[in-house]
C-alpha cells in the first residue's frame with residue numbers, strides 16, 4: 001500500500017478499522033477490476049467474429065467453355081444466364097491461332113461491333129474469356145476463318 005492521505009488519518013486513528021478495511025477492499029476491487037476488464041475484452045473477440053451475414057450473395061453462374069478445334073466451334077450457339085463468364089479455348093492440335101471478335105459477317109464482310117474481342121490471335125492452349133452482364137444476343141466470329149467460325153451467345 002502507498003501512503004494514506006493525511007485527511008484520512010483522523011478516521012484511521014479513531015479506531016476506524018472498518019474504514020481502513022474499506023479502503024483496502026476498494027483498492028483491491030480497482031486493481032482486480034482493471035485486470036478483469038482486459039480479460040473480458042480479449043474474450044469478447046471470438047464472439048463478434050462468430051456473427052455471420054444472414055443472407056450471402058448468390059454465387060455467379062458456372063463458366064461455360066467454347067472450344068476452337070479443327071477450325072470449328074464445338075458449340076456455335078449457346079444460351080447462358082446473365083453473369084456467366086464464357087471461356088473460349090484454342091484446342092487446336094497444331095500451331096493454329098484464332099481469335100474471338102464480337103460482331104456479324106455479311107457474306108464475307110465482317111462487321112465487328114466492339115462489344116468484346118480477344119487478342120488479335122491466340123494460340124493453341126491459350127484462352128480468352130468474357131463475362132456477359134446484360135441480357136441479349138451476342139454474335140462473334142474468328143476473323144481468320146470467317147466462313148468456318150461464327151457463333152452466337154444468347155444471354156438471359
Ligand SMILES: [Cu+2]
Nearest residue numbers: 098142144145
Ligand atoms: Cu480461327
